[in-house]
Amino acid sequence: MARASxxxxxxxxxxxxxxxxxxxxxxxxxxxxxxxxxxxxxxxxAIGLAFGLALVYxxxxxxxxxxxxxxxxLAAQRDELRRQNSLLEVQGARxxxxxxxxxxxxxxxxxxxxxxxVIPAQTLIAKR
Numbered sequence: 001m002a003r004a005s006x007x008x009x010x011x012x013x014x015x016x017x018x019x020x021x022x023x024x025x026x027x028x029x030x031x032x033x034x035x036x037x038x039x040x041x042x043x044x045x046a047i048g049l050a051f052g053l054a055l056v057y058x059x060x061x062x063x064x065x066x067x068x069x070x071x072x073x074l075a076a077q078r079d080e081l082r083r084q085n086s087l088l089e090v091q092g093a094r095x096x097x098x099x100x101x102x103x104x105x106x107x108x109x110x111x112x113x114x115x116x117x118v119i120p121a122q123t124l125i126a127k128r
Contacts, residue, residue, distance in 0.1 A: 094100065
């Protein structure tokens with residue numbers, strides 16, 4: 001028995017008949033290959049569509065984010081302009097006060113007029 005195990009069993013190689021080798025281009029195989037190409041093409045189109053949708057989504061969210069930052073910047077600018085406007089209104093009210101005008105007039109040496117002449121308006125007669 002030891003001799004039997006030392007012997008290598010030779011299995012003859014199977015050769016495919018020539019007719020099978022020539023059947024690679026039969027219509028069924030060609031139809032199967034074209035079906036595989038269609039599936040591959042559809043997969044490529046689906047991947048391209050998914051990539052396009054992802055690109056549109058990212059561009060829209062980026063545009064929305066930029067618009068949000070611009071909105072915040074403009075709101076801060078509006079608040080600053082409102083603050084400056086209220087300061088200018090207070091300053092204008094202070095400058096328009098009669099007490100300040102009287103004090104500045106006195107500092108400049110101005111006095112109240114004793115008599116203010118009034119010239120009556122003449123009636124205008126339209127020429128015909």
